[in-house]
Amino acid sequence: MNTLNNKNINILDLPDEILLIIFNKLHMIEMFYSLVNVNQRFNRLVLDPFFIHHLKLTIEPFLNDNSSVNNEIFDPIRTKILPRIDDKVTKRTIESLSMSCIFDTIDFTALTSLRLVNFQSEILLQHLTGDNILFRLLTNQITQVQVNICDKIREISDGNELNIFSLILSIGKYLTDVTFSQWWLDQDVRPFENDLFKIISQDFSFLQRLSIDNRKSQKTKQHSSTFITFPHLYKFDVSNAHIDYAVEFLSDKNISLPRLTYLFIEYDTLATITKCFTNDIARRTCAPIKALIITEGIVRP
Known part of the structure; x- marks a missing residue:
């Protein structure tokens, strides 16, 4: 087919390079839900190791009040797609919501880098102190971690951010690169005290x-x-x-x-x-x- 002279161009007529540009503009959840298992070519492109080595499954934009809709979107990703790419993912971006909805379903054996984004302090502390996949990954294989804490209101006690930082350093046996940031949406910023710099100097x-x-x-x-x-x-x-x-x-x-x-x-x-x-x-x-x-x-x- 000569696509240049055809006004009704089919997406299947596009070359791989153009398709990858289009796919790259999509959210990964959209891409997995809409394109995987459409045909073998889409599977090859979407599940290519170079394309999915950094898995960004932030789910908040896709949450719906209707639980059946949520299950329709997330269940196939949990049960059919993630097991297929387990050994190809080396970096994960995780938010608080996706921790329980998607993250806990797969071991991610090749994972070495984590981005923990938009976590509230108390929620992240619970994940760091429980027997869950995040704790096991930090203990056994993660070498790079980036932590972004975002609290809407100042409810946590002084020193919680220090506890989080200390916990990550204590359980992360193989960590070589740590980035830690904290944001307050009410602009009530907390100062860095001497104890924090003492920990940094000792652990780094x-x-x-x-x-x-x-x-x-x-x-x-x-x-x-x-x-x-x-x-x-x-x-x-x-x-x-x-x-x-x-x-x-x-x-x-x-x-x-x-x-x-x-x-x-x-x-x-x-x-x-x-x-x-x-x-x-x-x-x-x-x-x-x-x-x-x-x-x-x-x-x-």
Whole structure:
């Protein structure tokens, strides 16, 4: 068939390259539900290892008040599709809803990377402390994990985020890469305290780059009894952080950065903590720096 001269082009007439572009625009649940088992060609394209190695089955947009509709969509994915691709999936993006609806059905033997997105703190804590597939995966095979916590209201107790971070580090025997972020929808942002940095320095002793994005002042400003060292940290970014974090890291009273080479910081913050560049302690900490990136313009006299 000459498709160029035919106004009624059939999707089956399109080459694989165009079909893959189209499929890539679809949500994976849409793709699995609508295209798998249509024909052998669609199966080959949709279930190709390169295409599905990162499995993103976020289900919230597809939830319906009618449970029969939900079962019609999710049951075939759980029972017929996921078992076929178990050994092809190396990365999973999981939200709280898909944890129980889809995630617990398959072991995912090849999985090494997890993205846990839009979890409420209390829900994630329950999954991390129970005997479930998430706990087993973190214990036995996951090397990379990204955690995104999103709480609608501030109901959790202080320190819950620290408990989550500590739990992941304690059960993740093979972790080499951890990203942890927390969002409050009511803009009630919580400061990072010294205990969190102590845990990071102990569990990530080879950490080389650290960026702090938190405009909330620390509650605890007294000097810690435990001196913290980041022996390999060479790149430090506090350009979008409250001055308290620059003071804690650069004053050489609580934290040592012996290999600090690149510093990203606001000019006013740097001028304040160095007392207009006359503070010997701060100057000693900043002495190894080779590149100073100022994020605000300097008004010269």
